[in-house]
Amino acid sequence: MRIGIIGAGQMARALGGGWAAAGHEIALGARTSARAEAAAAAIGHGAKATTVAEAVAFGETTLLALPVSALEEVLTEHRETLTGRTLIDCTNAFAPDAGGFKLSEPAVAERIAATVPGARVVKAFNLLAAEVWAGPERVFEGRPLTVPLCGDDAEAVATVAGLAEDLKLRPVPAGDLARARYLEATSAFVVGLWFAGHDARAMFPPLESAFAVADD
Template identity: 45%
Template sequence: MRIGILGAGNMATALGAGWRAAGHDVMASGRSGSLADAGRFGPVVLLAVPATAAVEVLAHIAPDTVVIDCTNAVTPGFGVEHPYAAITAARPDLRVVKAFNLCHDSVWRQPSRVFGGRPLAVPMCGPASAKEVVAPLVTDLGCTPLDAGGPERAALLESTAAFAIGLWFAGADAQAILQPTHTDSGDSLLTR
């Protein structure tokens, strides 16, 4: 698949390298093309610019493109703004999926994304038709795509990122706050 990447920073580089290794044709702005070249390169565009620049660069993306929004807008004190809402309001003609925003770029640089015997799960929020396009790209990185709901749930995913980043900066093991789906007794956490 042809994937354009708007951005040339750590996330753009890490995810782009992973998709190239999986056999995709990737064009990143600033590295192999301009913003306009990358924004019209293929049916999928990764939006990997600072959240403050996200709306500004949308003009470079062709209509009806599937856009993967991996941006986070964490404010001082580890509050959160919601770039997904601003992106979809500015360009309702795009099919935007919030994904890849929970992990540091170093995770995407690793040769494997299997931890404790389990592949990393990548939550995706957005229109169903767009998530169907993004899910194989998650799988191609050795991860499990996780349908986390429609566009209305993207703000929850952005808030989760801000919450986890705040814990990490405080020196806490943010991953330790979530226990496995089943307890030792076999009871589902959802039935308690």
């Protein structure tokens, strides 16, 4: 698949590196050619360094690997080209403060869908750090790493599920795009715990122990 990546930072490299290694064609668009070239070189496997406009035009699927503050400008400028495309939203609107991490804005994924009404937005990959997505480990404590996906378009969700599988991850459809707000809130909450040095994973028992009484 042709994947356009907008942004040249940690998430662009982490996810782009895995998809390029899985055989996808990558065009990485950044504000400056030097940044695009450095990120494309880090991704390797023939990833192309382009302008933002060229990456948008290239991608059958587009990863928005941008700070939330940049989205409105980029999406508005490229709205026409992005209409009908699958857009992967991995962003988090974090406002770090003394108490941990708080959401600084309303649900980002829904705002993206409102800014580009024809785009097929899928929220994914926002829960974990770029290092985890880039790392070699895909199974922790015997459990495959699961990626929840939220979106309104079943075909786009299936596309992103396939891209998660290409990274040796286990995709799980997790409801419509309105539920992305819970993914965004979960990320703020859990990352706050991790930064405070707590084992967020220990909050949850395994599935078989999650309910005292099984539902019929």
